[in-house]
Amino acid sequence: MDARALKEGVHPGRLDADALQDGFSDLHAPLTDHEALVAADRCYFCHDAPCITACPTAIDIPLFIRQIATGTPEAAAKTILTQNIMGGMCARVCPTETLCEEACVREAAEGEPVQIGRLQRYATDELMSQNVHPFSRAASTGKRIAVVGAGPAGLSCAHRLAMHGHDVVVYDARPKAGGLNEYGIAAYKTTDDFAAREVDWLLKIGGIAIENGKALGPDLTLDGLRSEFDAVFLGMGLGGVNELTAPGADKDGVLDAVDFIAELRQSSDLSSLPVGRDVVVIGGGMTAVDAAVQSKLLGALNVTIVYRRGRDRMNASVWEQDLAAAKGVRIISNASPVAVHGNGSVREIEFEFTDDDLKPTGETFRLAADQVFKAIGQTLEGDGLPALDGRKIAVTGAGRTSVHGVWAGGDCAAGGEDLTVTAVAEGRDAAEDIHASLMGGSNG
Structure with a gap:
């Protein structure tokens, strides 16, 4: 963290070790063997499965779920990894709720899709735990x-x-x-x-x-x-990171969300990371949600995401927005930053409400902020x-x-x-x- 960020209201160790460990534990616990079989049994194994079309890597989802159902998760993993060699990570971070699971026939019929992402993780984790690699190199081409x-x-x-x-x-x-x-x-x-x-x-x-x-x-x-x-x-x-053009954006405490997330990811001691009491995140994508939720999990008292368009235009999925709300993050939409206030360090950030065409309405408001994270896109x-x-x-x-x-x-x-x-x-x-x-x- 930039040394400039260490000021009144921004300090490390807001929560004890147990609270930090609980907050940053696995978002979705892995399926047990029994849970995986039960989840796999819900698949209809569709012939022209819409979930395959919805997957950017075109994994044969019905096939790998059938392989789990028949007790061969290693074969399921190879089916996944043949199309997506990083299937383990994608099982954890893909917005499956807007991709394969949204297209699932069970979702359309019952509002409850097959747990494709968690089943994918189950299979790939099983194979990786065996410390083997399912693919081999062809003869050298010399290229x-x-x-x-x-x-x-x-x-x-x-x-x-x-x-x-x-x-x-x-x-x-x-x-x-x-x-x-x-x-x-x-x-x-x-x-x-x-x-x-x-x-x-x-x-x-x-x-x-x-x-x-x-x-x-x-x-x-x-x-x-x-x-x-x-x-x-x-x-x-x-x-690169897009710059915030509002006057005062160069004040201490106005930071890049991507740098904050990177530092947190590389930290061996979360209690050493400074976080503000009043945190404002500007942006509407996954980076904004990740920065906001993790600020809250580090012990920030008030965390607000402010996005210039409506919530239906946010790049973060509805599921991610709901996750943020469940962690205590407030989301304000249709508002753009117009000024950052403070004497050297940020104290408040001023916004103006906008209409659906981003035209200013003339109505402004201020949020207390001792830490502001910019999540407004990268270059x-x-x-x-x-x-x-x-x-x-x-x-x-x-x-x-x-x-x-x-x-x-x-x-x-x-x-x-x-x-x-x-x-x-x-x-x-x-x-x-x-x-x-x-x-x-x-x-x-």
Whole structure:
């Protein structure tokens, strides 16, 4: 945490160790063997299952649930991991309530879907607990591919390329691999160091080397990578954070939500993390909810999310919004920040109500705040990038960019939703296209 944030009202150790452990425990306890069988028994095993279509990685959900029902969770895990090599993490963090489970026939008929996410976790956890890797490498092709970014897109791409017999070097700016899974997701969604354990398990395929502390721009150039490798995949996510433009936004105590979440995720002692008494989070996505809920779990007295549009326009799902409310977080919609007040440090933040078209209504209000977290979107960083589509890398087909021999996927690329599961799918599909191109199937 920035030293500037340590001021009156912001301090560590608001809650005792037991309260912190309880608050940051696993959000959803894993299913027992019996619970998994009962949950699997609810599946209709639909022929044209809508849940498959709703899954960005197109996992054969009825098949893996049938495999659980017949007592072969390891086979179920392989069915999952064939499509989504990070199926363990996705089972924990995917908004299944708006994807596969929303499409479930049981949801439509009864309002209670099959617990697809928890069943997926049950299967993948069972396989990973055996410390085996279900896939093996093909014979070496002699081709070398550079992957920039060790997040979901980059690791998914690297794993699929390694399976095809290519050698892969993954570069990442952070000290640890994992990207968003390691640094950007609420701690209560991925406990017991699961993100790092999943990376270690994924690397058992072989043929993948990771070099940390190297970012595109300061340490690497795209031209240099193209000259050294047979192909390049860009999956570095969005490293920058949009700025808050309201007057006073540079005051002490106005911080980036992504940095707060990253510090919390890497902390070995939650009681050492300073948090405010009155916390305001600006934004309406998953980052905003994660920052707000975790502030509350650290002991903040009043936590408020303020979003400029209506609640129905929030990127955070209704389930996530309800989770925040259940933890004591207040959500105010249709309000935009107009000024940050305080003498050097933030004391209040002023908002103005807006209509559905974001036009100001003239009605303002103030919230007490000794800590403000900005969760208003991230931006692409890097020098010498391929052509952009808006503020992201333009791609066609399975991630092809404007530069020959360079592919992109995940949050840094234009197109799909900024979800872990979408990034995994894009990395996987780009790897298949890279393989086809390198082996003479098409021109990259």
